Amino acid sequence: MSRSLRVSAIMAAGTMVSRVTGFVRTMVLAYAIGTAAMGDAYNAAYAIPYSILDLLLLGVLSSVVVPMIVKAQQQDPDGGRAYEQRLMTIVTLTLIVVAVVAVLAAPLLIDLYTTNWAPDSNEFKVAVTLARFILPQLAFFGIGAVAGAILNTRDRFAAPMWAPVVNNLVVICVLLAFALVTGHAGGNISQVTDAQLALLGLGTTAGIVAQSVVLIVSLKRAGFSFRPRFDVRNARLGEMSRMGIWTIGYVVITQLGFMLTTNLSSSAGDQVPGHGITPYTFAFQLFQLPYGVIGVSVITAMLPRMSRAAGEGRLDLVRDEFQSGVRLISAVMVPMSLLLMILGPAITVPIYAHGATTVDDAVYIGNVLQVYGLALMPFTIFQLLLRVFYSFGDTRTPVLVGAGTTALHALLMMTLYFVLPARYVVMGLAFAYAVAYAAGAVAAWMLASRRAQGLGGWAIGSILTKMYWCSLPGAVLALASLWIAQQLFRSPGFSNALLSLAVGGGLGMFLYLVIAHKARITEISSIIGLVTGRTRRPVATPADIRSATTAQD
Template sequence: MTEPAPPAPADRTAEDQEQRSILGSSAVMAAGTVVSRLSGFVRSGLLLAALGNGLHADVFNIANTIPNMLYILLAGGVFNAVLVPQLVRAMRSDEDGGAAYTSRIVTLAALFLGGVTVVLVLAAPWVVALATDGSWSPEAQRSAVDFARLCLPQVFFYGMFVLVGQVLNAHGRFGPMMWAPIANNVVSVAVLVIYLVVYGTTGGSTDGGFTTNQELLLGLGSTLGIAVQLLVLVPYLRAAGVRLDPRFDFRGTGLGHTLRLGTWTVLFVLANQVAYFVVVRLASSGTADGGADGTGYSVYSTAFLIIMVPHSVITVSLATAVLPTLSAHGADGDLRGLAARLGATLRTALAVTVPFAALLPLVATDLARLISYGRSADTYENFVPSLALFGPGLVFFTVHYLVLRGFYAVERTRTVFYIQCAVAVTNIVVAALLVNATGDADTAPALVVGYSAAYLVGSVISYTVLARVLGGLESRVLVRFLVRLGVTVAVSTAVAGGAYAVGQALLGAPTYLEALLRAGVVTALDVAVFLLLARALRLREVTSVLATITRRLPAARRG
């Protein structure tokens, strides 16, 4: 593999400035994501308290997840990965700064999403049948269909939210899209508080069914939250100087090029979502008999929510901030600059995700205890294996996710599709084999292992192929960084592991307060040792992130 020549000092200074700018934009988005995630955890905790983590919870959670899956399946790939580069090109090359192009895109998206949403609501029974394995009780299946009818309008609101957010991102307004989900979480929290007040933590049938009033409260409340999330973004369009007018003159305006690029991305998302539909369907079998130790979609998705925190806070923020820069390098044919920028972003993301992944097994029991109240309090141990096993999958997914942004920047969407086919097939095969070979208690952990195996395959293939396309990805720099990072993480995790062992000997099965204290001490010790070693070993990727955070603290600014 041919590596690009090391940058000259002047180039390195320019790259450092560009990286600081990207980190600054990322910090704004990360702050919004942190608050959004915290409010999301409040919502998740209330949901677990109200519905538990078994069949009753799976009925609502799967029905409420279907709209998001279908939105991603039908339009998410084009909106997220194709339109940003196209908007950047239109802003740079069109005489009106891309205003007409943006209006046409928004008009076309609204028409498409509106029509699709109507069809999906009418087809709710068939949609639910695809997402479940048919082993639920008739009452549970009926409630799932009712919930789907109430939640499927979210497809329209999800799509328009992402599209408006990407328009703002293309205009350099990264914050609103990261802060807007807080509004959704506020609405959801209010709905769940009402549910808990009216129905308590012990209500609900053992067969997984809900009453009509319960369905209306949870279903309509969930859809209202997504609608409010979209409405929050609208004022920011005017502030960014974006004026949207309905336009139906779609021919001869460059949209055909966008849609041709989108064809492969849609196929990529199709492969991904087919795999996820299979995962959800397999997960529905884990809780079908209503046993207390069964693990299914609620356990899997809650564990996934927790381990995705560093991905959402760091990786997504970095990727969103860097994608316009990567697209600009790609448009200019500057493959060396694209490779350098992507390599630096990848190292920065791994500097956060690798230590987090190593820490997860140590704090899994305490995390499980801390998120389990009400109906889920007695079954908190159901979460522990899934949380402990998710770390490697997070690391592999981080590499895969960021490397794909390089493919999008050079418009190699067909290559991305083929890679994702390998990911999807691996996920389906490994998950199906493991779920069928294990019992209900191991359903969610089996799905976690399938996820990790899939993105191990995806990260290796995507990195190798993109390195060949770009003439290198600074692999030598990455290897040296990973060696130093590995030493740092090994030492910090070992020290934290010793602290956990002492706590385990003293506490055994912890109370809520004991779990909080032990997790806090173990995490703080791990982070402190990690940062000290990172500074000693001159891990610039770690110190740059830390410097960006401290520069934005009020005390740091006053000093």
Template sequence: MNGGLYRSAHAARDGEPRAESGVTLISVDPHSGGDESLPQEDVPPVGVDASDGGTARTAGNSAIMAAGSLVSRVIGFVRNALIGMTLGAGIGDAYTSAQFLPGQIYELLLGGILSSVLIPLLVRRRTADPDGGLEFTRKLLTFAVVSLGVATLLVVAAAPLITAVQSSGATSKPYRDLVTHIAYLILPIIFFTGVSGLIGAVLNVRGHFAAPMWAPILNNLVVIATCGVFIVVFGTAKGLRPEDMTGGRVALIGLGTLLGMVVQALGLLPALRSVGFSWKWRWDPRSLGLREIGKLAGWMLCYVAANQVAVFIVVRILTRVAGKGSASVLAFNNVFLLTMMAHGIVGVSVMTALLPRMSAAAAEGRYTDVSADLSRGIRLTAAALAPIAVMYGVLGVPIAVTLFQGGAYGNDAALATGAVLVVAAFAVLPLSISYLCTYAFFSLQENRTVALINLPVVAVRIGAYFALAATLDKTLSAAGMTAGNALSYLVSAIISLSVLRRRIGRLNLGVVALAVGKVLAAAAVAAALGLLVVRMLPGAGAPDGRGEALLQVLAGGTTILMAYLGTAAVLRVQEVNQVAGMIRRKLRR
């Protein structure tokens, strides 16, 4: 029930994390192995024979994907920071608006359906068909590639209309024209993103996980190289207006972004050969059971469509303030990625460990165990994310200056981004708790419930967008949209917990409330001491350059972490020790 600007992390095995530059989703697979780092009963997951090394293989796959996820997120973040430094806030806003168009359209065409419907379908056919699902997979790929190709051509042809609607809030016609020109070059990404996702799905179903996790790194490296070439050939876009972006500048940044996704898709082909899959043209749509697929995909399409409406609205609202010296689309997205990075590294690790056991327990009607696992997940996630949220809240401005300032992205733009990150601190914990609840529903095979809950959540999010946009000064628009996201995550968690309580009984909310209360108390002490230290340092509140900002991040971050751990120890927050053990075991792997 996410909000913000994102592309789905597609093409992963059910029950395993998928990482890209956006939201990480996990589907349910009772045959996936768990993460032994969590305190749990020694019960092997359904379908995994511990005696034959199934758990060890799963742990190895998890380690490969965790490493790929971490490296991909870090490099992806470097990519976004370099885009800001190369293009600046104004031109960067136009680029970011254009870049999200293929992401939105891909989600509607294939993104959510791929992870929730097509991958489980391929798994079933691989088990049931005499040829291991080979012919069915070939037919599905043929139909999907043709459909993606036709859809991409239609979308590119309609680029002026699409960008006119999304960028209509911009007061500058040159800005709207720039978004359209970049979109022409970037929209073909839809096709290659879909191909990459489909190939990744085939690999995952055949037990190959490394390539789909590492391939996005190729994409990011190409875009990073594109930024380097742009700076060498044209210099940074500092001080440039949209009308100053020549055809050469637009072509370089647009085609470089497209080339990144092309390279990502091509980078998966060797792995496809290594698993013994040979793709051949098989045009036979009638044999695919498209009506059944459509029924299965309906609720997920409802879920995705609601989210994309919110994305469309937030882009329109932030487009109105683009290029006016305030944080807008680019800053909002950079902060959203930081929020998702915290969630991906911490929240997804906990979810990956809990989901297989929750799914197995739900399948056997052991709802008390589902409740216990959900309670454990919330407590562990809160304990792990609390210090990160405090750092974002106390050190948001110096973090933004350290990460983003440079080139065409000046100090004022970095300070404005930091203010947005401070607000995002309040979204970190509700986001992960709402996702934990969503995955609990997945374990119960209640995708319909997830989609229905998402409708009022998105309604709250959109209502908050409009209300905050109308009441706040335009310079605070990005911060207001981030606050709208945080509110919707909180609403999602509350509604989900209420429905889950009726569905599976007691959720041990008293135990959860006590543990979370201790965590928040430790976080409050850490925040107070962190603020005290930062205020005594040079440039407190508004660091002028990376030197002052880095000093604040190091001193303030160390103080916050030590104060949090110390207070948690005094309050006997057991979950902190469990999280520390989790980290130590992952590092040893």
């Protein structure tokens, strides 16, 4: 079995547990606070630290920090240890300052990310209070992110994938405590007290603290010994800034798009309660699940190898890594995208239709998720293509592609916001996302193919077509399960959704695996062999891919 598959499987297992506990966390959140004003206030406050981290750090990690750490490990006499310590010192001090400033500027930040929330309204006041409790997590999250990046460069992938599980478990306990304390009033924004908001906000931050502690302990066990270093002249900040300025530009552009999204969705939520930021956020989290489990795992393992291959001038290895990544990810993403488009409400009703969230609210989240299904493959391919540029140290091209993608996204969002009725606005925002990333993926492919002297487009297109054909019987079965459930249960509800999900989702995916295995899609055979433990021969290596591609051509 190939090393790529084994490493990706280990990470996928951790990410799967993380996403499953994340599901439970979101379920409990929906149960405790609902999708109306209280839910919108929490999700607005919760989104801000992630946006700030994207601007300052997270976008730079994959494109700049990981390649820089790899370079230091290869070139520095001490294997890059001093460089890692300088990096950790700088990030720690910077994010502590940023966290303090963000807490003080919480009212301005909430006003920036929302529309039509008056300063004296309950939504605004609650969102500001929650933001002040949640924003301190900036420092801990950033430190944990750098620790995870260092672990990845040392081929220690397990802890970064499993640490979020601890975060989810802590927050689940906090949300259950919040629901217990507030009773059935947790979704009523006018009845929540400051003490209850402190429990909710500080508990959310406690989850990030626990996650960071896990990563720091794992880093120490990997041989990293932290010692503060203030000799920033040796931190290669000049080189990092030259590489990172374009990445920061890309993140700024995408965050402007996200800011527009939150403003438009919050405005729609004001007009139609339950159709604002919260359904958009919940649907987006579910949409990200397949990519988070498979895509992130493959990309995390792929980028350091691609960076080394690009540094050595081995374009053939860069192409092999990219093609292997696309095939392995698409083997799962293709059927999942179709099932999301068909079974959206069947997925969201069992998850969200509890407590403060009604069945109708959950169905609407599912409708948004169905539209997001269109975006799953374009978004995934787009993210893979960005790593091709990053492996060459090119952070400029992703900014240009990202700027065009975000500009198109913003134009489509604004158009659909003014054209569609308020109850369909959030669905329109998801559709704009899908169209924009499809266009962005086409543009990125053309530029990345030129940079790598070809990406094997015909071969990848051939295997993707094969995967879609293998997915069609499962999609038909999913549609049939919906029709049967509607005949048995005339009104939407838990039983209706559960039947559709079990038959359409479970059996539909099983049917795809069987057909794809019979069609000799090597990635599916590898996954089945990994699960059953019966595979003994190497599969899905770059050499296999070249051989399979030659045979198909």
